[in-house]
Amino acid sequence: MSVFDWVIQLIYVLAASCFVLGLHLMNNPATARRGNQVSTSGMATAVAATLAIIVHGHGITTTGWIVMIAGALVGGGAGMYAARTVQMTAMPQLVSMFNAVGGGAAALVAIHDYMHAGATVSASTSVTTLLDVIIGSVTFSGSIIAAGKLQGVINSAPVTFPGARLINMTLAVVAIGLGAYLIASPSAALLTIVIVAALAFGVSMVMPIGGADMPVVISLLNAFTGTAVAMAGFVIGNWALIIAGALVGASGGILTKLMADAMNRSIRNIIVGGFGTGDSVAAIAGPTGSVRSIDADDAAIQLAYASKVIIVPGYGLAAAQAQHEVAALAELLESRGIDVSYAIHPVAGRMPGHMNVLLAEANVPYPLLKEMDEINPEFARTDVALVIGANDVTNPAARRPGTAISGMPILDVDQAKSIIVIKRSMGHGYAGIDNELYVDPKTSMYFADAKKALTEMTAAVKTLVG
Amino acid sequence: MSVFDWVIQLIYVLAASCFVLGLHLMNNPATARRGNQVSTSGMATAVAATLAIIVHGHGITTTGWIVMIAGALVGGGAGMYAARTVQMTAMPQLVSMFNAVGGGAAALVAIHDYMHAGATVSASTSVTTLLDVIIGSVTFSGSIIAAGKLQGVINSAPVTFPGARLINMTLAVVAIGLGAYLIASPSAALLTIVIVAALAFGVSMVMPIGGADMPVVISLLNAFTGTAVAMAGFVIGNWALIIAGALVGASGGILTKLMADAMNRSIRNIIVGGFGTGDSVAAIAGPTGSVRSIDADDAAIQLAYASKVIIVPGYGLAAAQAQHEVAALAELLESRGIDVSYAIHPVAGRMPGHMNVLLAEANVPYPLLKEMDEINPEFARTDVALVIGANDVTNPAARRPGTAISGMPILDVDQAKSIIVIKRSMGHGYAGIDNELYVDPKTSMYFADAKKALTEMTAAVKTLVG
Amino acid sequence: MQYPALLVDVTIFVLALWVGFEVISKVPATLHTPLMSAANSIHGIVLAGAMLIAVTANNAVGYVIAFIAAAFAAANVVGGYVVTGRMLKMFKRRPAIPSPGDAPAAVNAAANGSSRKGTAT
């Protein structure tokens, strides 16, 4: 290795260190932005080092330059556009698309290397090459399906049919078996079959999973992409790819585990599918007991004369895009000296941290967003708990065994002195079960779309208090 | 590299992973013991792999075997004996002695390698070899002095004289300058001078530091040992040494920083010395204001009729070895239904976590030991704060600028309804300044040795309540 | 002295997995979404690999692959960082625009801020 190569490898290690430091700074909302900047500068360093390699090597053709620059401009432009215009509620889809292209690029690195090296490739490189091709391809097609389901372009219900599992297994066996064979005797033609099988497996893996489970799947695919990138690093002998890929692989894996734990389900159970059937507006069913229904004025009176209010946002808030409306109501109440805070359940909404991002978008200061463990003891001292489009995360059934959400920690909303629930109907949430909170004598139901309900309540409070 | 070497290196990486996992499990008292076991098994694996290398290599002589095994037995036996018999209060000394032997062994690895390789050693290996020799030697002698100061064998006051700094500088220049020269032209004779200069520097670095600052110094020397071991790993091309050494280097460095921060001093300020002059029993001085002195019976009445008591232990508790007595008093109070907890300041005592270890020894359940941030809001609701041999960590002067401890976060003892302080005199603590808490009208002073005072108070409470 | 590449790569991979594991297990739930997208942008490092394809490509297939790989990876990098930055910019201690409700909100925020600090480890 020449001095040049030495310097380049050290610069790559430095870039990877920037990624670590960046993630470290993400531990705290106050330093998170700086973390993103540090990480970005690491990336810029790595790209600059790569350019240096290319220039230093003299091997690139003019066509090569044009292709590379054109590709980067087209891709970069598309990425920039998508990132700038995406709605906060569509974040999971976008993350999924980035997983897709990342995994795809990693697979292409290996495919090119394999074709280029031809028969001269060593067995040990072959192993990582084929792992990269398979994992990258699965991620590519799987992530596109996941994004499609979330966007509503693909049927978000679990799509399954007899023999589906058999097809799945066959595809996996073909991809892995043929991949193993290719390690011994390389062949570009057979590689195509591996790629096709892996792509098909990605589709058949994600199709049977319900739309509501997609965030977990996306997080898992994020880990896959990281692993594919690390394998690409093995293939081309680049430590920056290995380190960064492993970082993402590990972090994606942990995040997936945390999400599954918070939902009290196993990752296996999610992948096998058939649980989260998307939004269940249709699944009307009522718990036994009488329900008290109120309107905006009733709700406004309760709120205006409370001294402590806790807002409990859930998926319905995101679905109705009512984050600005809730922030406006909260500010109005605060301006009247009422103590207002938000109770954020770890899996409220449909992706980790979903509520925090939404409310942050509506300029809610993050110290007002309380995590479950912090806020639960406060419900007993609360006059009104205002539940907005949250269902499962408030369901006392979780405290009993034998229900779909048994064992999931919940927000102790039922301890508040009175409870107002905003939702459109008695419909179920993600877990598809009745919520006993709604028949609690302390609870009043305000049936409406969250955005409309909040706007009306804010108006009613204003009229009431002048 | 042969397959054998491959397997060995992977086993070393596995062993190093055990160290990481072990440290990770130390994050929580509930898993900490398992962490130590995982780490131990990693060490056993590494030693077994090393034995495999030796046997596989066939190069070792019978004398070599004898020397190695005899050394391991003698050292292992001594370590075992020391670890089994040491008093919990003498823990810092023992840790310091382990630093000394660890640093010494690392230096010997490099010295042997240097002498053995002779003129054939490459420049890049030379750099790490000399770093290892210098850091290891400094750690060796410095740690012995630190242990001696803590044990009282060496004068614990800062030992300094005119020209001391000059000697220090000269030694450093000799060690580093000659070391640099040796990289270019190896010479076993000159290496001896480097070793001697480094050893002398270790002594002259630690001598001017006061005994009370020793815990910070020990933590720093721990980081030094880790670095020396990592350098030894560079010298002999062993990744287990590199990884484990870097782990310890980083963790020791952070711990040192945390300690210094919690004391509100810079590491530089500590090393330059002249602050912590050991125990200051002699430094009698009184804050202005009248002091109320009480006896065991008065204290017992206050405690027996309290409903919430917070115990604030400090260095005096450790000095008096009164951990069992305080636990007995606390249990007695608890058996009468009184709510008792312990407020543990991060730098109470003379080493990080000192109070926790002591109280754990006396069977106090660790959930009763509250960290500063957790307990501070509770003082206002507390009937009696019982301060035992703690001084600086309760001194309200820290809240004002311009004192030796300004800016150090303290326990809000002065917010309790009443305060009882057990100490032998109006003497100063570690920082050598008056404590205004003692002239607070709510405060009563019980002047006695902590062990004696607690025994008497327990007896008095028993008599009082039958 | 030299080490075989695969052995080194595996070792580096294992260590980086540990780093990832340790660094993430501290992130509070509040930041999980930005975290996911930050991790997302980091795997955009595959751009470095994609760029190198263009060097060895020497036929039409190679150039097509190089183009697509560069485009994919660049979209990942640029999009990932921009969207993460956009999200994080929204996390504020206090609202940016003063509003009628601002004063009590700010007081609240400050008080909560310190209590938060208290309960965090």
Place this chain on the structure above:
Amino acid sequence: MQYPALLVDVTIFVLALWVGFEVISKVPATLHTPLMSAANSIHGIVLAGAMLIAVTANNAVGYVIAFIAAAFAAANVVGGYVVTGRMLKMFKRRPAIPSPGDAPAAVNAAANGSSRKGTAT
């Protein structure tokens, strides 16, 4: 393919520093003393290096160095692990020996335990 040893060693060193940094910054103050002594026992890995001295030693000086190094490192390893174990054994959720004050203490411990869990991240 082969990599130069020093480059690899430096990279591994840097990554391990990150691991150490991340893994330690989470340890609560309660466990700082056992942590110090655990780190202490880990640097006993120098025993692996000390043992290898005995292989290349071939004169009196070499054997003396080998003996001392092995003894030092073994003391570090054995002593470090034993004393750490001894300390950690003392950390208990509840007192081991039931005593008159045990019942309320246990209740307290349980209550505090859960509140602790609540405030930890």
